[in-house]
Amino acid sequence: MDSCVNEPTPTETAPAAPNPLRSLPDGTEFAALYEEHSKAVYYLALRFLCDPQKAEDVTHDVFLKVYRKLGEFRGESSIRTWLYRITINHCQNLKQSWASRNLVTTADDTVWNTTAAPAESPLRVLETKELGERIQKALDELTEEYRLLLLLVADEELSYEEVAALTEQTADAVRGKLHRARKAFAVQFAKTA
Amino acid sequence: MKQESKHRPQEQHQLSHSASQQSAMREFASTEELLRHDAAQTDVPPAIAERLTQSIAKLPQKPQSWWQRWLKR
Numbered sequence: 001m002d003s004c005v006n007e008p009t010p011t012e013t014a015p016a017a018p019n020p021l022r023s024l025p026d027g028t029e030f031a032a033l034y035e036e037h038s039k040a041v042y043y044l045a046l047r048f049l050c051d052p053q054k055a056e057d058v059t060h061d062v063f064l065k066v067y068r069k070l071g072e073f074r075g076e077s078s079i080r081t082w083l084y085r086i087t088i089n090h091c092q093n094l095k096q097s098w099a100s101r102n103l104v105t106t107a108d109d110t111v112w113n114t115t116a117a118p119a120e121s122p123l124r125v126l127e128t129k130e131l132g133e134r135i136q137k138a139l140d141e142l143t144e145e146y147r148l149l150l151l152l153v154a155d156e157e158l159s160y161e162e163v164a165a166l167t168e169q170t171a172d173a174v175r176g177k178l179h180r181a182r183k184a185f186a187v188q189f190a191k192t193a
Numbered sequence: 194m195k196q197e198s199k200h201r202p203q204e205q206h207q208l209s210h211s212a213s214q215q216s217a218m219r220e221f222a223s224t225e226e227l228l229r230h231d232a233a234q235t236d237v238p239p240a241i242a243e244r245l246t247q248s249i250a251k252l253p254q255k256p257q258s259w260w261q262r263w264l265k266r
Contacts, residue, residue: 017239020246034242043232059241064248135231154228182224
């Protein structure tokens with residue numbers, strides 16, 4: 001459970017490869033959408049599920065669904081909100097299906113070998129690794145609702161109203177719960193030191 | 194996008210976080226700031242875009258309308 005953090009790979013100093021989605025016949029717009037939002041989707045899935053492989057699967061599935069359904073997007077919410085809604089549904093479905101099984105994380109070192117990270121000093125790498133582990137441990141101790149609220153509110157692109165819509169409650173309820181969620185996180189985070 | 198600030202300092206727990214390693218002390222003013230930092234450090238595995246490209250390429254083509262087929266004749 002403590003390996004839900006990106007580690008750099010030996011290829012991290014190489015220039016970023018062109019997005020293969022741009023090679024698709026009508027892929028330019030979709031590639032731009034992916035480039036703008038994939039990080040938010042992946043991060044939410046990673047910290048919500050604490051499983052890098054599952055987070056990859058979720059990100060893939062969410063964007064595949066978006067590719068197929070983009071024409072049906074009516075613009076009643078922002079694209080980011082729409083993506084988050086699909087991501088949350090997908091993650092919750094996965095969690096429900098795991099609940100009846102003996103859940104063991106599949107995370108191991110090989111998972112991170114496919115993960116690229118920007119160039120960092122060795123000290124920075126250590127810092128990031130430990131911090132990510134501590135954050136994940138603290139989040140894991142929270143209720144699913146608090147975890148989700150904190151992750152969504154941390155996204156500056158979302159308003160309270162959008163977070164409220166995504167979590168199916170009022171903005172006032174979000175504010176109230178958020179206060180408690182922050183406290184709970186701070187307590188759990190302190191325990192990881 | 195944001196309609197109001199979600200990050201009122203007086204409401205928030207002041208979190209002081211050591212990011213390990215004696216010389217790498219880093220402080221975050223709020224949980225959200227800490228999570229944003231964590232998100233910024235987390236990169237999307239490039240394998241996802243590769244896989245997505247392959248999956249999209251395998252999707253069945255949408256059927257052409259009669260006039261598109263007629264124009265191709």
